[in-house]
Amino acid sequence: MNQVLVVDPLKCSGCRTCESACSLIHFGESGTSKSVIRVIAFRHDVFFYPHVCHQCKKPYCAEACPVEAIVKNPENGVVELDKGKCIGCKLCLEACPFGAMAMMEDGLAAKCDLCGGDPECVKFCDYGAIRAGNADDISQPKRMAEAQGIFAAIGNQPRKLFDTHKISTYGLEE
Amino acid sequence: MGGYLGKLLRIDLSKDDIREEKLPEESTLRQFIGGTGLGARILYNEVGPKTQPTDAENPLIFMTGPLTGTTVPCSSNSTVVTVNAEVDKMIGTSHSHGFWGAQLKFAGYDGVIIKGKAKRPVYLSINDGKVEIRDAKKIWGKDTHETEDLVKQDLRNPNASVGAIGPAGENQVFGAFIEVDYNHSWAKGGCGKVMGSKNLKAIAVYGTGTIPIADPATYLAVSRKWRAKLFDSPSIGNSMARAGILFGYKYIESQNILANRNFSTSSFPEYAQNIDRIKDEFKVEPTSCWACPISCSYRARVTSGPKKGFLATLSGGGENTEAAAANVGITDPGWIVYMTDLYDRLGMDSGSMGLSLGLAFELYEKGIITKDDTDGLELTWGNAEAAEALLRKAVKREGFGAVLAEGPKKAAEKIGRGAEKYAVHVKGGGLNYHDWRAAWSVMLGQIVAGAGGRWEGYGVDVWAVEPDLGLTKFHNAHQVEGKADAVRMTQFKKLWEDSIGICWIGAWGCPGALGWAAECIGAATGWKDFSAQEALAVGERVVNLQRIFNLRQGFEPRRDFEDLGKRLIEAPPDGVAKGKPLGPHLEKMIKEYYHLMGWDEKTGKPLAKTLKKAGLEGLK
Numbered sequence: 001m002n003q004v005l006v007v008d009p010l011k012c013s014g015c016r017t018c019e020s021a022c023s024l025i026h027f028g029e030s031g032t033s034k035s036v037i038r039v040i041a042f043r044h045d046v047f048f049y050p051h052v053c054h055q056c057k058k059p060y061c062a063e064a065c066p067v068e069a070i071v072k073n074p075e076n077g078v079v080e081l082d083k084g085k086c087i088g089c090k091l092c093l094e095a096c097p098f099g100a101m102a103m104m105e106d107g108l109a110a111k112c113d114l115c116g117g118d119p120e121c122v123k124f125c126d127y128g129a130i131r132a133g134n135a136d137d138i139s140q141p142k143r144m145a146e147a148q149g150i151f152a153a154i155g156n157q158p159r160k161l162f163d164t165h166k167i168s169t170y171g172l173e174e
Numbered sequence: 175m176g177g178y179l180g181k182l183l184r185i186d187l188s189k190d191d192i193r194e195e196k197l198p199e200e201s202t203l204r205q206f207i208g209g210t211g212l213g214a215r216i217l218y219n220e221v222g223p224k225t226q227p228t229d230a231e232n233p234l235i236f237m238t239g240p241l242t243g244t245t246v247p248c249s250s251n252s253t254v255v256t257v258n259a260e261v262d263k264m265i266g267t268s269h270s271h272g273f274w275g276a277q278l279k280f281a282g283y284d285g286v287i288i289k290g291k292a293k294r295p296v297y298l299s300i301n302d303g304k305v306e307i308r309d310a311k312k313i314w315g316k317d318t319h320e321t322e323d324l325v326k327q328d329l330r331n332p333n334a335s336v337g338a339i340g341p342a343g344e345n346q347v348f349g350a351f352i353e354v355d356y357n358h359s360w361a362k363g364g365c366g367k368v369m370g371s372k373n374l375k376a377i378a379v380y381g382t383g384t385i386p387i388a389d390p391a392t393y394l395a396v397s398r399k400w401r402a403k404l405f406d407s408p409s410i411g412n413s414m415a416r417a418g419i420l421f422g423y424k425y426i427e428s429q430n431i432l433a434n435r436n437f438s439t440s441s442f443p444e445y446a447q448n449i450d451r452i453k454d455e456f457k458v459e460p461t462s463c464w465a466c467p468i469s470c471s472y473r474a475r476v477t478s479g480p481k482k483g484f485l486a487t488l489s490g491g492g493e494n495t496e497a498a499a500a501n502v503g504i505t506d507p508g509w510i511v512y513m514t515d516l517y518d519r520l521g522m523d524s525g526s527m528g529l530s531l532g533l534a535f536e537l538y539e540k541g542i543i544t545k546d547d548t549d550g551l552e553l554t555w556g557n558a559e560a561a562e563a564l565l566r567k568a569v570k571r572e573g574f575g576a577v578l579a580e581g582p583k584k585a586a587e588k589i590g591r592g593a594e595k596y597a598v599h600v601k602g603g604g605l606n607y608h609d610w611r612a613a614w615s616v617m618l619g620q621i622v623a624g625a626g627g628r629w630e631g632y633g634v635d636v637w638a639v640e641p642d643l644g645l646t647k648f649h650n651a652h653q654v655e656g657k658a659d660a661v662r663m664t665q666f667k668k669l670w671e672d673s674i675g676i677c678w679i680g681a682w683g684c685p686g687a688l689g690w691a692a693e694c695i696g697a698a699t700g701w702k703d704f705s706a707q708e709a710l711a712v713g714e715r716v717v718n719l720q721r722i723f724n725l726r727q728g729f730e731p732r733r734d735f736e737d738l739g740k741r742l743i744e745a746p747p748d749g750v751a752k753g754k755p756l757g758p759h760l761e762k763m764i765k766e767y768y769h770l771m772g773w774d775e776k777t778g779k780p781l782a783k784t785l786k787k788a789g790l791e792g793l794k
Binding site: 013014015016017020021023024025027028029030031032033034041043046120123124126127 | 243244245273276280332333382383384385386387390393394397398401405459460461462463464465466467469473
């Protein structure tokens, strides 16, 4: 199953603990500049978007990489960066349509590796705004929400299954 | 050594001088950690016995702790330490939250020491290593929220965190504070007055650096455990979560701790009910500080009534709204949030200046003052328009406002006619504004607090118990036995928390938090054997340090017993505390507190052996 980070901006408080946790687990330092998850804040509107790597099926970062330092792992779907191969050319940063790639002070690229399957940012989000899941975890709640809206609007009306089928009388009444 | 950046920023506004200096040596850091503790230790050396709060040589010291800006729950703390400008001859300490402390550390500094006086209004910008003193001519006179916006615009950096004074700080009135990140403030110690005296309008910080941690794996594991327990226990963090105070007024009214109408009564059901209307009817959105799982502060958009459409950005304690609104009898929910926000925008603590207004209203109601005194204002309980007008006059020191601008104690002296009887204050300053006549530990804690009436020792009468201190059962609010000890122990815990970089809401009543905080200090710094016991010893050291600082500045210990509004130790006319005055027991309780602290019961001075035990023997 392809795991991704599922974010819900409406649940995010903007506390930025995820950034600190990401930075600590990967670099042993707390801060936001070394984190590959970034909370984008619209503070005046109390709206926050935890920005994450989407682990694309067709990762432009990997395609742009001239030295094959970025590879999508076919087993778990994680787009993995091999720091040993990275030459720091920044082409991946330019290629990523979302801005999920980062550069570190060592001059090499960095990206989300989902912490090997147990992401630290998820563990530190007390608001449930970041979860690890698959694509359906992103879409299914939205489908459900839409369905519930429809249910609230017309759920009490008589159902119309008979409209499309006439009950068979096995010819007995004929 | 992790947790710290190892650098302080020293600024002399008189000389436009900016320089970096090293943090004190490791042994000093381990003694005082950071925040209130380290700030107080630095202040002790920076000033002399004669230094007055608004002297150029009195520094404003902003100090973070090793845990500030990390994954530890509520690790947003930064403290301001200075010679108290609200309470005579005492140290002034105050902590605030939001993102300022974390940003300062990301900018590369553990603290900032600001001395001198700028020749014209300036503001300070700290952006990573780039530090500038910038012109503030255009923003002088603006309110705190406008100032935050204008400074961010001027710096073209919407992500900066800005601490700012309002007109109250500029005019150096009683209770002036420093607002930060819209919802928060360094509210005590008259720090806004000190900042105003330096012609310093605002301090913007922004950083992109990181904080080293000695043992990140342990640090992450312990901070996770702590976060989980916060919501799996009857902690204060749990009850304050998601603008929790708005959901807490049934409890507050039931305990008769809803402070209102200048303490002339201890019950105000109409106010409590209207707080419920804020959460039920208004659009309320909890807002968070750095690394905070709680989000006690909130924004409230007024949806009905005379203030419809107004957006208030408030912090989460309830003291602010009680002092701003209930204290003058305001009950309309829109006016409650409007008045509270007005104090924030004008830049002063409602728990201080609100007491001046409460006094004026009660004196008017009693006929001691009339329209002739009040410039024509009708100060009847609940007259919100008059309260707003009077507050604006006080900030400008205009007419009758000038009488109130020095606080309730001095206002009552000036008014005379027996007004002193009604002045509510602790040592001339404000207090944390609930009605502690129904919670004697908190009242005793406010009275013996080393930096003027504020949260230091709080005991276990209300809100939560402290299992980490062995205080597992609530005390009867009106028993004398055990109060002094509970106040002392909680004071140690609180001042420890104020020194490490966390908001105490993340630890108050959370079983295990004391040990985990100590473990995190160990994991951050590499002091592997750092224990809960050592943590409490830090708190005890800071209590003693505040005391010897105050004594050196000329503080007279008799003020612990005498210098407070008599209202506070009389019995209220109604509620659970009716017929139960603290007054007759106060001397005994304070002396017991002195005794347990290792202070001379007669002189109130720490004994030589106490200072030796605390490692403070070099300081006199």
